[in-house]
Amino acid sequence: MSNTIDAAYLTDLFHELVEVDSPVGFYTDIEPYMASKVAEWGYEMYWDRKHTGYVRVPGRDRSRCVCVGAHLDTIGLVVRGFNDDGTLRVRQVGGINYHSIEGSSCRIHCRDGRVVNGQVICNKHSVHVFEDCRQVPRDENNMSVSIVADVKNPADARALGVTEGALISIDPEYEAFDNGYIISRHIDDKACVAVLLDVLKWLKESGEVPACDTLFAFPIYEEIGHGGAYVPEEVSEYVALDITLIGPDYDADEHSVGIAASDHHGPYDWDLTNKLIAAAGEACDKDKWNVQVCFHFSTDAMAAYVLGSNIYAAAFGPACLNTHGRERCHVDALVETEKLCRAYIMGGAKEEA
Template identity: 30%
Template sequence: METKEYIDYIIDELKKITAIDSPTGFTKEVADFVVGEYKKLGYDAKLTQKGGVFVDLGGKDKEDGLVLAAHIDTLGGIVKEVKSNGRLKLSPLGGMNANNAEAENVTIHTRFDGEYTGTLQLTNASVHVNGEYDDTKRTWDVMEVVIDEDTKSKEDTDKLGIMVGDFICFNPRTTITKSGYIKSRFLDDKLSVGILLGYAKYLKDNKITPSRRIYNHITVYEEVGHGGAASIPEGVTEMISVDMGCVGEGLNCTEKQVSICAKDSRGPYNYDVVTKMIKISKENNIDFAVDIYPFYGSDVDVALSAGYDIKHGLIGAGVYASHGYERSHIDGVTNTFRLLIEYCK
């Protein structure tokens, strides 16, 4: 099967989606954009009450429906305090880690007064001044946003319209290398959103009506644990979370493979679903790895906890340096895309 057209489309969509700030709780702009992309493909995409995107891709058997889920909310920060020196102390959103956020450029989204830029820095960040620079443990209590405006006091910052509760968004720095590596913040999980858009395009272009009803649910609030807890239609018997595949020491997956998760920190995935994915991958020469994720939870975990009686699975392109400056590869995207196509036939 020739996939280049769809992989190019997926990467193009990734670039557009990562360019739109969307930390968890601040996702309306990116959700509206994704709705528009589905509508361009000819689908009647709608927003859920929570702000996610839900799409019926069609299919014959509505009593054996399948939901494919990915999430567009990301990590980020929210203003916790305007300090006396005019700088900002943050509360993290999701698993944003101060160690790998230091020195990152940010955008401050005010509620009524536009946007400002700044940089997240260690307090007293000059190495030539701070003799304890190397020994200071990076926690959110010792980090601050230095605003790119002439503000030296809380009153100065207040006049800009910046206040507690404003969202802080980190620069994604999306880059595609000549060797096919995809580097960006928030590949978790905007890369999978691109993959689901690519799958929807594949069905539409080839006039395919699946044997079972298939839905795409692009969730929000996944990074805080309740993204997939709602909006599953009647008749759905199975849900697959298309999220990042873990890459790291002690695991099998690389960035060039599709990862099939057998168990995460919440427990094992459905035996029959995992077995079918492995079988299909072997039969179709799809490069895959099976792994157990030690520190991970997914939208389908949440759906089960919410009481839905469904089979569940989790796949994704391998992603290294999760929740930091992440890296995947076009081959991993291709293998994930191919597994989706074969699995959903």
């Protein structure tokens, strides 16, 4: 029975996902995509009132239920008003680094269902026009979205369907390279969604049965801190799959999977984290996994933990460079993340060669 991971398929699946717009709270396009994708393998996806999607897979032990989750939402913007010239005043949704999106194409998802193309600009947008262009802070007071149309004033923008509360998705600018590297926005967390979908596909095609009932969860509000805050009562363990970090203090590169022992809230569950560490030692390639204490970072599992859910919480995921910007990882990191996920849900079993 095959237990291999198809890296090319995993990359293609991520590419599909990252092209489906899903800024925080905008589930209109991603829900039908997800339902259709899991239906290909005979699963049914259902949704709670927070629009978290679930697929439940029966396990060998039906008395226990664990949850593995990866969030569908990406960082984005929301329209808060209009400038006199018809450009859009915006607020960030989920920790945008404005320096990283200046000049990027974007899509404005209007409340009436229309989609309008835009571009993120600095209000002092050109070195040929503004003497202090380089010195202006890239923040919400100085950044706008310019509609890619003949718009000269707020009335022109409103005529296209743009109103306050419209959500804006940033173009992913996806690139994959022959050596396995991937550069794209929204690797956080579409890469982990791809991993969980591939695990579901593997379970169906291989006939493998998880150690216990396993709930695959896909929240849509993680980037603002409460995606996984609600956890179904039967869940005893919540393991979030989310990106991990590269830089000072992190023994990681783009090829590796990281296990988050602690984040800015504090430690994850001791025993469950130790279980993941042991599973990584068995399932993952040597030197392609690490343990991290993550600053300025948290996950859905921790959100559920700190907001009072009666669970054990842990987290792991692919190491990612330039997070919340135009991010970079290697397909190896996705493969190692899937190895660890399979090992966890199967009870810590070693991957076959």
